[in-house]
Amino acid sequence: MVDTNVLLDASSCIDLAKFYRQHPEVDPASDGATLRRQRARESLLLSIHLNNLGATTFSLYEFLRMAEREVDPKLTNKFENHAMQIWVYYVKDVVLPDWVMLCPENGDNEPTGSR
Helix, strand or coil: CCCHHHHHHHHHCHHHHHHHHHCCCCCCCCHHHHHHHHHHHHHHHHHHHHHHHCCEEECCCHHHHHHHHHCCCCCCCCHHHHHHHHHHHHHHHHHCCCCEEECCCCCCCCCCCCC
């Protein structure tokens, strides 16, 4: 089972992009900025590790629901949109082909997170 936030950080850096948009004056060396970058980096490293293992993982439909809510495909001027498109159309299939990601077809009767 892979946490929804890990998948979001690896595939689109949503929290990282939002943090810098909401705090344009932030010092890149601050604790908050460093934490966001570390989360994105560690999520990507986990993705590489899962691929190297040839792992099959399961995640809740919540990931797809949150990605649809957070990353509007019609907006082409946001970093997270470009990152998600690159992940979906290139990274997952070409760079990480040995990591099999499974999730339910829909989120019916699935618990929702706090986000």
